[in-house]
Amino acid sequence: GAVVSQHPSWVICKSGTSVKIECRSLDFQATTMFWYRQFPKQSLMLMATSNEGSKATYEQGVEKDKFLINHASLTLSTLTVTSAHPEDSSFYICSARGSGALGLMNTEAFFGQGTRLTVV
Amino acid sequence: AQKITQTQPGMFVQEKEAVTLDCTYDTSDQSYGLFWYKQPSSGEMIFLIYQGSYDEQNATEGRYSLNFQKARKSANLVISASQLGDSAMYFCAMRERDAGNNRKLIWGLGTSLAVNP
Numbered sequence: 258g259a260v261v262s263q264h265p266s267w268v269i270c271k272s273g274t275s276v277k278i279e280c281r282s283l284d285f286q287a288t289t290m291f292w293y294r295q296f297p298k299q300s301l302m303l304m305a306t307s308n309e310g311s312k313a314t315y316e317q318g319v320e321k322d323k324f325l326i327n328h329a330s331l332t333l334s335t336l337t338v339t340s341a342h343p344e345d346s347s348f349y350i351c352s353a354r355g356s357g358a359l360g361l362m363n364t365e366a367f368f369g370q371g372t373r374l375t376v377v
Numbered sequence: 378a379q380k381i382t383q384t385q386p387g388m389f390v391q392e393k394e395a396v397t398l399d400c401t402y403d404t405s406d407q408s409y410g411l412f413w414y415k416q417p418s419s420g421e422m423i424f425l426i427y428q429g430s431y432d433e434q435n436a437t438e439g440r441y442s443l444n445f446q447k448a449r450k451s452a453n454l455v456i457s458a459s460q461l462g463d464s465a466m467y468f469c470a471m472r473e474r475d476a477g478n479n480r481k482l483i484w485g486l487g488t489s490l491a492v493n494p
Binding site for chain 2: 289291295299300301303306314348350352354365366367368369370371373
């Protein structure tokens with residue numbers, strides 16, 4: 258299947274600093290990328306949808322100024338957690354969808370490995 | 378109202394036996410897709426199987442099969458010949474369009490599967 262790579266796998270940062278998480282599609286062009294947050298023992302919560310070259314669409318209740326999303330190319334989207342606080346500690350995971358292709362490339366099937374963020 | 382319902386918070390199965398994980402969904406769309414994912418303790422989300430709403434045959438991928446009953450709006454995952462490595466959380470998800478016609482996945486709460494030796 259298609260490969261989506263997310264980096265870093267885990268990060269510890271100090272309160273008040275910013276953290277950038279990268280999501281790359283390695284073998285296909287991802288016109289749309291999705292960013293999720295997952296609390297322990299819970300399901301995935303969609304934070305935002307980003308389309309290449311345009312502004313991200315944020316879900317209700319997600320602070321767009323705190324969670325900055327950039328999708329500048331067809332293979333890279335970034336999520337920046339600005340002025341991180343301990344309550345931002347969570348597991349963040351992205352998925353990517355291609356377009357114009359047949360089969361699963363045109364679905365939301367493929368996820369990155371996830372990033373475990375701890376803010377101290 | 379929950380659009381994806383996974384009624385089994387936890388399941389146990391004996392190694393080498395088959396297990397069925399339940400998933401029911403609710404949508405008024407004619408075109409939708411159903412996904413199953415496996416999430417081990419490492420956190421990665423592993424795609425297992427996909428069923429499109431217009432697919433007439435049940436999807437199969439190796440030891441995984443999806444029992445798709447459209448009229449009942451159920452999409453149960455069947456794992457045959459369970460292995461110890463199958464112990465993980467399993468999520469059912471449905472792709473549909475929101476009010477803005479954007480495609481997104483709606484997720485169930487998951488089922489924790491433990492395979493006993």
